[in-house]
Amino acid sequence: MDKTVVVVGATGMQGRAVTRHLLTGGWRVRALTRDPSGARAQALARAGAQVVQARMEDIDSLTAAAEGAWGLFSVQPTVGSPGTAPDFTTEDEVRWGVNVAEAAHAARVRHLVFTSVAGADRHPGEKVPVNLVSKWRIEHHIARLGLPATILRPVSFMENYTGGYALRDGHLSTGIAPDTAQQLMAVDDIGFVTELVFSHPGDWIGRAVSLAADELTPVQVAAAIAEALGISLPYAQIPIEEIRALSEDFAYANEWLNERGYRADIAATRKIHPAAMDFTTWLERTGAAQVSAFLDSARATGGGA
Template sequence: MEKYDMKLTRKTVVVVGATGLQGRAVTRHLLRDGWQVRALTRDPDGTQAIALAQAGAEVVRARMEDVDSLTAAAEGAWGLFSVQPTVGSPGTAPEFTAEDEVRWGVNVAEAAHAAGIGHLVFTSVAEADRHLEERLPVNLVSKWRIEQHIAALGLPATILRPVSFMENFTGGYALRNGTLSTGLAPEIPQQIMAVDDVGAVAALAFSRPEEWIGREVSLAGDEIAPVRIAAAIGKALGIPLPYVQVPIEAIRALSEDFAYANEWLNTRGYRADIPATRRIHPGTMDFDTWLERTGASQIAAFLDSARTTGQDA
């Protein structure tokens, strides 16, 4: 605890989207560091919300589409962590759009402003600031629009811009028919990061507001080709796991936006500074370390569950 300001950690940080992957990671690190955490969720009786309460968080009902509920939940807090789902994120409704994502992010920023929050940490996405230089995937543009609203409000804020998450390879999005299968080109390295490391950096930012307010930081933990990702998972689990690229045209038949996102990743992609991320957070995991610590067990659990339920994984 020597690196943390004890006067700060007695204050309350609100975590929006607390039951999601990032929200849980941020909450876990904040509680570990001695903060009071107010965890916001639309379902306080859900399994993840109950686990947060048992870990020591104050669980409060609020919905990102309801700015009044967010403002009420933020009253009296010092800090606020904001993250919104993107189109296709687990748990979002099929009709959820990029406009909904922007609206939710704007609502959280407005609530933070109304409640007089002293430090907002917003998780955006790497390269969102290249919006004016080139055509970007929809999910990057939506994050940029939220960033711009935060800036327009003059909020004391930190913008974290992580690349794609290692956790994307732990479920049905990528594990299908005994293969690792995505729209990414097999041999083109992709930048990735563990969600837990985003939580660690967010907690660090809250602990050092004098250093972090006003900063915009891109984050990445590794750069690795999909065929290497598949090989590493297969080795960790002791199973054959070939990599198969889904044809872009097959993806385009389902979603033009998702097809373009894959094309962008295959041709331009993220350009975060991995050594700089490690200077900020020396414990940042590469893919093999993440597999050893948590990733392999998550993937094994998904495959076991898929076999048990008869799903084609």
């Protein structure tokens, strides 16, 4: 495989997984990052990626980085994502996604893969959370440019349960109601599917698919983590009004998950990727170690986990 794929956001969670699977598949990878000297970027370089400096707010740097590449993987952070500036907005996310699409168009990239989010295609038929709207706007721009593209729409990541977002004060805590099942997908499996998509462009260009590998209530998630680690981990729902006091958008997103949810077809995902991990398998392979490392660090620093 002598084709080059550009990975935007290569040092992020999805970008690292995609880069790893592309390299394993024999692709040449051009990993874009704003800080080539950073530890994650250097790890990608040691793994065999060509690390290139580019910023999603700078379309010229993106276009230069995409020149001569066959494919491009695009992902943008949402408001509140780790590593984003406190003043990062939904409009910033859309602008970054549009910039990447424009750069792919200018560089005549032959296959763009964009990770959106499950449910984005239900806008504007019903009111949806702002992150679904932002992803849909980026999808719409990709279509308007006529790019040869594939849209992947994953559900919530299993990795969301490995840090302070959900682990605090000896509990698993989110805004999801205890008896509401939430669809989940491991980030590593997004990397696998992305490499599959790039490897079979004739089967995938022009398609948009939602991806989910498991569906569990938060009580079941807490019980699975507790069993894997041999600890007590009760579930405590965060009242929506407490979330609303911090962010109306986050409050609505949790209400939407409780009342509507992603509705991805898990059986269809397993036809694409039969080995996609369920939550228990993910815990056995990497998840339990990640949760344990976070809890150990939190205890060592006197954190609230």
